[in-house]
Amino acid sequence: MIASRALYERACRAIPGGVNSPVRSLRVVGGTPVAFMEGKGAYLRSIDGAEYVDFVMAWGALILGHAHERVQEAVCSGLRKGTHYGALTLGEVELAEKLCEAIPSMEMVRLVNSGTEATMSAVRLARAYTGRDMIVKFEGCYHGHADSFLVRRGADGDIYGVPSSPGVPKSISTFTVVVPYNDPLALRRAFETNKGKVAAVIMEPVAGNMGVVPPERDFLEEVANLTAAEGALLICDEVITGFRLEFGSCSRSLGLEPDLVCLGKSVGGGLPLAAYGGKREIMGTVAPSGEVYQAGTSAGNNASVTAALATLEVLSDTDPYPRLERLGAMLEKGLCGLASETGLPLAVNRVGSMLSLFFTENVVKDLAGAQASRHDLYARFFHMMLQNGIYIPPSPLEAWFISGDVCVAAKRRSAPWPLPWKDGRRREVRVDHGSLCSGCGKGSRHGTIPGNLSAGSGDNPAGRREQEGHRDNLPQKKEERSLRG
Numbered sequence: 001m002i003a004s005r006a007l008y009e010r011a012c013r014a015i016p017g018g019v020n021s022p023v024r025s026l027r028v029v030g031g032t033p034v035a036f037m038e039g040k041g042a043y044l045r046s047i048d049g050a051e052y053v054d055f056v057m058a059w060g061a062l063i064l065g066h067a068h069e070r071v072q073e074a075v076c077s078g079l080r081k082g083t084h085y086g087a088l089t090l091g092e093v094e095l096a097e098k099l100c101e102a103i104p105s106m107e108m109v110r111l112v113n114s115g116t117e118a119t120m121s122a123v124r125l126a127r128a129y130t131g132r133d134m135i136v137k138f139e140g141c142y143h144g145h146a147d148s149f150l151v152r153r154g155a156d157g158d159i160y161g162v163p164s165s166p167g168v169p170k171s172i173s174t175f176t177v178v179v180p181y182n183d184p185l186a187l188r189r190a191f192e193t194n195k196g197k198v199a200a201v202i203m204e205p206v207a208g209n210m211g212v213v214p215p216e217r218d219f220l221e222e223v224a225n226l227t228a229a230e231g232a233l234l235i236c237d238e239v240i241t242g243f244r245l246e247f248g249s250c251s252r253s254l255g256l257e258p259d260l261v262c263l264g265k266s267v268g269g270g271l272p273l274a275a276y277g278g279k280r281e282i283m284g285t286v287a288p289s290g291e292v293y294q295a296g297t298s299a300g301n302n303a304s305v306t307a308a309l310a311t312l313e314v315l316s317d318t319d320p321y322p323r324l325e326r327l328g329a330m331l332e333k334g335l336c337g338l339a340s341e342t343g344l345p346l347a348v349n350r351v352g353s354m355l356s357l358f359f360t361e362n363v364v365k366d367l368a369g370a371q372a373s374r375h376d377l378y379a380r381f382f383h384m385m386l387q388n389g390i391y392i393p394p395s396p397l398e399a400w401f402i403s404g405d406v407c408v409a410a411k412r413r414s415a416p417w418p419l420p421w422k423d424g425r426r427r428e429v430r431v432d433h434g435s436l437c438s439g440c441g442k443g444s445r446h447g448t449i450p451g452n453l454s455a456g457s458g459d460n461p462a463g464r465r466e467q468e469g470h471r472d473n474l475p476q477k478k479e480e481r482s483l484r485g
């Protein structure tokens with residue numbers, strides 16, 4: 001980590017905190033960020049020459065894994081014709097049509113560059129469309145860093161938001177009501193005390209920003225009923241879940257009918273692209289067809305649109321979702337085995353290829369539960385995993401993501417990720433984890449779960465590989481195929 005540390009020190013002199021997004025700094029788990037220089041498939045290589053199995057996947061943006069050939073080729077050949085014209089292109093129209101085709105509630109869509117832009121614009125649109133100012137958000141859901149979202153409940157549990165960052169005007173935060181996730185009663189109360197004032201409820205249909213927290217059935221029903229009854233729009237923020245859990249939006253499989261859906265991450269194939277869209281009647285009010293202003297210099301640029309089109313094509317051709325579900329189940333089983341082996345309190349929340357590990361013996365169904373888990377144990381676990389060549393999120397409140405650089409022929413069409421409540425109870429999990437990245441063909445060199453958390457780890461395969469000079473060890477194509485069968 002000598003090179004990473006040196007680069008980080010240099011970065012700290014030029015970039016606030018040495019990183020371009022706070023979570024990358026490892027504040028929660030301590031230590032120095034690893035600097036990377038290459039990624040291929042499920043693997044990352046650091047500038048120190050160590051290799052890692054990557055379960056961060058650019059915070060969920062890389063559903064196809066790093067440097068997917070079809071995406072890369074499409075982007076490279078597209079770039080030869082220029083990066084961006086700032087004008088109408090065939091690609092952006094095709095992409096808009098494909099998104100609308102994949103998501104039935106999306107009759108029109110506007111392309112933007114980041115998830116924040118998508119959610120911020122969707123909220124503005126909802127306010128304009130309903131003529132109301134209040135929005136309801138759920139505690140622990142993250143919707144980007146616009147002023148309306150950087151709020152938390154007041155100290156006394158007051159539902160009216162207070163700024164969670166300096167610089168957010170208090171007056172703006174009071175237009176956001178903050179309610180615990182999976183708490184239908186609190187949601188009902190919030191509507192009762194703000195009758196006729198709520199423009200929209202914005203939610204992550206499966207939460208991924210307090211760790212993974214699946215929605216409970218009665219909560220979803222209340223969201224659907226209350227928004228419909230009170231004339232508030234339902235904005236499903238699917239920046240993480242869109243095209244991650246199934247081809248398109250997961251809201252419908254969950255029984256929701258969103259008025260607006262926000263997309264990002266997976267859709268852009270690792271390039272900056274996001275989108276918001278919904279019913280024609282609502283989207284028709286966006287400028288220039290309507291009065292609600294929203295614009296973007298880089299919106300619809302060639303590189304992002306080409307990456308998105310290639311990503312959607314691969315996802316549609318290969319249908320990786322059933323396999324991602326199987327890989328997710330394997331990972332979950334392995335992690336739960338760790339609990340049995342060590343006797344540590346451990347809860348694994350998973351939906352498809354999104355997963356979180358909480359060191360707690362309680363069921364985690366909201367932010368309070370996630371925060372009550374043992375962050376100190378997670379920090380130790382993070383560093384042990386890192387030493388063992390596995391890169392996981394540097395916070396228990398971030399989701400792990402599995403990539404699906406796979407070629408499975410079958411066509412999807414139903415949600416392949418059973419929610420815990422589908423069979424009425426949480427799954428009981430058994431030991432026998434073996435290797436995390438099982439089937440990777442690299443034996444224990446990648447991804448073996450450290451057997452004894454409390455003992456600390458003297459083993460450092462990542463470092464050892466560095467010493468042994470395995471600098472060209474990222475999997476080659478033939479080997480990769482064997483991983484993905």
Ligand code: PMP
Nearest residue numbers: 114115116142143144237239240
């Ligand atoms: N919504 C959700 C659900 C997210 O997870 C994120 C980013 N983690 C955002 C919005 C904001 O996206 P961006 O970082 O691209 O602005």
